[in-house]
Every structure is written in C-alpha cells, then in structure tokens.
Amino acid sequence: MGGDHAPAMVVDGAARARERYPDVHYLMVGDEAAIKPLLERNPGLGDRVTLVHTADKIESDMRPSQALRNGKQSSMALAIDAVREGEARCVVSAGNTGALMAISKFKLKTLEGIDRPAIASFFPTSGGESCMLDLGANIQCDAKNLVEFAVMGGVFARTVLGIGNPSVGLLNVGVEDMKGHEELREAAAILREKNLPIDFKGFIEGNDIGKGVVDVVVSDGFTGNVALKSAEGTATLYTTFLRQAFMSSLTARLGYLLAQRALNKLRVRTDPRRYNGAMLLGLNGIVVKSHGGTDDLGFANAVGVAVDMAKHGFLDKIVADFATLRAQDAEPEPSPEAVG
C-alpha cells in the first residue's frame, strides 16, 4: 500500500515482473477492496497471488518510532511478518523507508556479526554497474560499520551483479592515506589487513563513482545519500539541458529525429526505473525498497532485485563472509617481535 501510485503500481509491477520471473508467487498484503479489481485487470496474475487483507497502512510521513508502535497491523508490518515466518522469501515495499528499516530490524533482526544494516543501491557507470552503501540508514558510522558495509557490498556485487572478485573503495575527499575522517582511515587499515573475498582499492573520490573505478562504493549513510542524490540531480539537469538544446532550432529538432533511436538506447541505459530497488542489507531476511514515486516498470525491477537476491543465496553468502571476518578477528595478531 506504500508509494505514490499504490496499490495500482504495485499490482501492475508484480504482473510485469512475472514476465521475467514466471515462477514467482506473491503474497499481497493490503486493502482487499482496492487490490481485487486491480488483480482482475491483470489476467493470469490472480492465480499466483495470495491476498492478505488489512485495512491499516504506514503513512509516508510517519516517524519510524511511531510506525513501530502503531503500525502492528499495517500492510508493511504484516508483509515483514510473512518473511520472518518463512511464508515469503523476500519483501518489496514502496513505502516509508525509515519505517521499513525500523520494522524490519525489529522483526527480522540483524545477521550475526552485523552491528547495523545499511541501504544499498546500484547505478550505471561508464564500465557497467556499481553499487553503493550506506545510502542513509546510518548517519554516523564508525570504522567497524564501514568494514561491515564493505563486506556486504562485496556479497551483493558477487551475487546480484555477478562480479567475481569485486573491487571496493571507501568514499573520501582524496586518495592519499592521510585524507578524511579518522573512521575512514581506520576502516582502510582494517580492510587492507584482512583476507576477504573483495579487492580493496583504498580511497576513492566522488568523481570516481561515475567512472566505475570500483564495483562497490562504501561510505557512511550521510555522505552516501548526498553523493547519490547529487549524481541523480546532475543526471536530471543534463537531461533538461539536452532537451532544451534539441528544441532550440528546427535543424536541431531534425537532428534529434535522426538520432532518436540511439538516444532512446541512452535513455534506457540511464533510466532510473532500471536501477530501482534499494536493498536493506544486514538483516536476517531480504528486504527491498522501491522508490515511492516509481511506476509499474520500476516496481517490477525492484521485485527482480529481491528475486535475484533470494535465488542466489544472498543471505547464506553474507553469513559465510562474516564468519570468515570473525575468524580472522579471533586470531591473535602476530607481535612485532615474532614478525622481525
């Protein structure tokens, strides 16, 4: 029931996602009276949907604490319950992000060894696709949190983006060792020392994100949120400028018509709906957040992200990597004398 165009966008998105994932079964949680007619207009969807009625929902302006307290019968909470009870393998919501994180954390708990879940997303780069986390779940982070984000981002890049040995960088204001906040320098030292299934590249700068210098960009949630939104804002600005340029003369319009096919491919490549679906990583369950303002195509992609994570055993891989990390933490460090 969350999102600007819910529940129509959700139901139509679910129908669309079945074109790519015909074996998916949906538990749809929400207002039966609103959802039923939508199911009817999507032939073939109805028999893959179990409808769970609730009249209650989380409003988009509810504070997380309020949502936790008052939203026990909300569609969001019941959908998360279904994951906890093993009735569903993942949950996808276009609702209130803070509430989704708070209720998920409360009901699903974090995986062993993980202090704080993070929000991750992926986006186009000149070389393909990269992912970035945290995008806003944790405004303040210490070195340990950043190391955990690096490990989780690595698993995401391996399982969903299909990158064998993903490269990971810490977002900073320069690449030199002495740059940035203390916690960044400390996290870099830990990541350099540990033997993890990632290729740690050290610090990267904001302009390295679009270049695709690394597969996984790690930062605290404040910086990551600002970086991603600045990039989105610039993309929108360029699209506006480009449209204005093509409309500025008759010759330019003609040029646009000729280049239209090629430009449409560019539009598809950079379509934000294609990159819709932020992952709440570190929870004992798969939770995907769709943009609230997306349409059915965008929502279908968010469903796809959740299905990919479930299919590729995302949670098991996270657990395995964190076991590796903890095993190394347990080993006593060799003393300088022993090394000398």
Add this chain to the structure above:
Amino acid sequence: MGGDHAPAMVVDGAARARERYPDVHYLMVGDEAAIKPLLERNPGLGDRVTLVHTADKIESDMRPSQALRNGKQSSMALAIDAVREGEARCVVSAGNTGALMAISKFKLKTLEGIDRPAIASFFPTSGGESCMLDLGANIQCDAKNLVEFAVMGGVFARTVLGIGNPSVGLLNVGVEDMKGHEELREAAAILREKNLPIDFKGFIEGNDIGKGVVDVVVSDGFTGNVALKSAEGTATLYTTFLRQAFMSSLTARLGYLLAQRALNKLRVRTDPRRYNGAMLLGLNGIVVKSHGGTDDLGFANAVGVAVDMAKHGFLDKIVADFATLRAQDAEPEPSPEAVG
C-alpha cells in the same frame, strides 16, 4: 608556476582575461627564464605585466605544513605577500590547494569574526548558477562554522553572481527538521533566528543542488567535496554516454551533425572551464584557486572571478555582514517571560 601546464597556461590565460578586463595589471611571480618568452608571444600583454622573479615553487604533492616551512621564497608565497603588502588586490593560483590555503591563512589571516576560511565554487543549475561551500578546506565543521559559511556564501552570491537576496540552504539527507547531524540542526536554528541579508530556506537534499533550489549550498568540507565531485563525475559520464549514442549508427551521426550547433551551446553552458575559479573565502585578501589541469580559457575565468570580487568590494561586504551578525550575537536574548 602551479598547475599542469604552467607557466604557459597562466600567461596565455592572463592575456585572454585582458580581453574582458583590459584595465587589469598583473604581477607575475615565477621563473623569469620560463615566463619571458611566453610574454613575448602575447603581444600587448608585456606592458601590463610586472615580472617578479623567483626560482622556487610549491610542488603539487607538498603537504601544507611542508609548504609553509620550506616555501618562503616560492612563487605562491611571494604572490600572497604581494596581496598582504597591498601591491596586488587579489592572487590567482593553479597550484597546490592545501598549500595555497595554509600560506594564505598564515600570511593574510582570517577576517574578524571568522573562525575558518572555506573554499567555494559556482556551477550551472537549471535556473542559472549557484554556489557551494565548503568544498574541502574543513573536514569537520561545527554549527558556528556552517553559519559563517552561509553568510560568506550569501555575500559571494550578491557580489559576483549579482543575486539581490540570495537563498541559502544547508545540505542534508532530508528536509525535515530532525534530519541529519546535530551541527546541521543547530546551524539551521541559528540561521532561522538571525536577521541576515540572506533568505534562509532550511535543509536541502543532494538532488536540489542541480535544480537550483537555492543560490547558496552550505555544507561541511567533506560533504561538499563529495557532492561536487559526484556531480562532476555524473556530468562526465553523461557526456560519454551521449557521445557513444551519437557514434552508434550512421543515422545517429547525421543527427549529431544537424544538432551540432545546439549541442555546442549546451557544451559551452556546461563547460567546466567556465566555472573554473574556486574562492578561498574568509581571508583578509582575495585568493582564487584555478583547477590545476585547466587551460588558458579556464585560467582566464579564474582571473575573472578574482577581478569581480575585487571590483565589487567583496571583502568590505563580508566585514559588514559579519559585523551585523556579531551585533545580533551581542544583543541579549529576550527572556521567555519578556516575550510572554
């Protein structure tokens, strides 16, 4: 002598800037043997240049502390000396940013009432131009620093961008009052309360930067640096994607040829050289930093920024605004009883 293509780019840039500012006189500080032949190839420039010879220069990889200690006879230090001694009204350098800030701070000092200088720059938005600060001089900032940045940015927008009552926003992860770091919330409270010649708009998000929601974007130096570079990286990425689209078929190439004039205007509008020239604000002197990798056109624009600041009495306006701020700080706050 600083920058990738110095001193040729600096001398050619100075010549180019004279087309727009024919009354500018230059003190050029650096290696006479390298600069003299360059002056000769720019007819008419020579008689507007006083050459100050020094063989010494700040290397691009020098740490600020090292530059301060060992760079006393460097071209950068001598150029800043000229501003301190009143022989020049502003200094423009394409050299090491950290060294430029450290030497400027040491020699020129900060203006009364300003704790920490900041680096500011301006950039295109859908509505025109905005400026952002701090871009990296201060990795950690408290509320007082952010308030000072807001005032300085406001003066910059009024004097150089020519905006009467500039709107100012604090960069955050959401627009609601409870969002973000403590120092942001505290700075917002102060800015709301004071009577300053700016139109304070509260918090803005990363995607509001490109929209031009405010004329002045204020943040700590870490966040500002990441935001600006992320935006720059995205702009580069889009340019690459666009080029690839136009090269992808013969029809698309033909379309490009037809739209070329319009697209060139777009290129000029978003040309990073046009926005070259970061200001070191808060110092008792005008210091402008050019990108190290720019060419003569970019350097000429950095010279233009410095000239505009000097011509429009930037320093006097900063001093006046800070006097206003201090006067309000000095007023006793009305007690709740008195208000009630």
